[in-house]
Amino acid sequence: MTTGVTDPFAYHAPATVREASQALSRYRGDAKLLAGGHSLIPMMKLRIASPQAIVDLRNIDDLKGISETDDGGLMIGSMTTYHELITSDLVNSKAQAISEAAAQVADTQVRNWGTIGGSLAHADPAGDLPAVAVALDFQIHASSARSDRTISCDRFFRGYLETALRANEVLTGVSCAASGDGSGSAYVKLANKASHYAIVGVAAAISIDAGGMCTAARIGITGAGPHAVRSRRAERILVGKELTSNVIARAAQRGGAELAGLFNDDVHASAEYREAMTKVYTERAIALAMERASG
Known part of the structure; x- marks a missing residue:
């Protein structure tokens, strides 16, 4: 049993995934897995999380x-x-x-x-x-x-x-999946200067054919709401079109507007600012992914 700056907890360091799962089952949902620990340990110090046990995965x-x-x-x-x-x-x-x-x-x-x-x-x-x-x-x-x-x-x-x-x-x-010729991906973000967490972060994966038409697009956005989300409206605008600057800009604008009801409003940024920056960074991510796909 480990005690100190956190509430007391039992510590397990299994050698296999099976052993790790068995340890989790033993505590009936009141155990936490430890990977790097940079999120879990601070939460435990603040008593936001107080699991009965820690199951350390580093030996697997x-x-x-x-x-x-x-x-x-x-x-x-x-x-x-x-x-x-x-x-x-x-x-x-x-x-x-x-x-x-x-x-x-x-x-x-x-x-x-x-x-x-x-x-x-x-x-x-x-x-x-x-x-x-x-x-x-x-x-x-x-x-x-x-x-x-x-x-x-x-x-x-x-x-x-x-x-x-x-x-x-x-x-x-x-x-x-494999990304062959004509595919590219990119991630760009507006970071909080202190924590480096994303105020807004956008990832884009683009595929184009030999004629320069977009055949597939997926866009993931972080910092907008309670979890990472897809910008499906932006994806639909891109697919089947040549990715001109106007098409990319329109996709970014529509995609940001689609998520308008999700944006967090907190001490780091207002919902309005996040929406505006999502449009900016979506445009940048798509353009960079397309550039790599054209490669």
């Missing part, structure tokens, strides 16, 4: 690493750090928005310790990686002691700090 080798799937996509273990995402040639060549977002997370210390799985499971509404997950249509892989399942990103984020993960499940990794 199966949760680490980046690899190419058989169809040319990406598979990323949940305990892969931001630094590893930033420096991975595979990630940079196949999904630049991932490394771009990871490079804008907090500071060097956090990037060396924080993980992609921790970011997605925590589901902070101002987090960077959730927007990229939405834009790149991540498939979220989760395991319990009894079963494995894959959760579509569109069904994963459910509310403020809330996901589709069950109480006994471990997020084991994420995958995304």
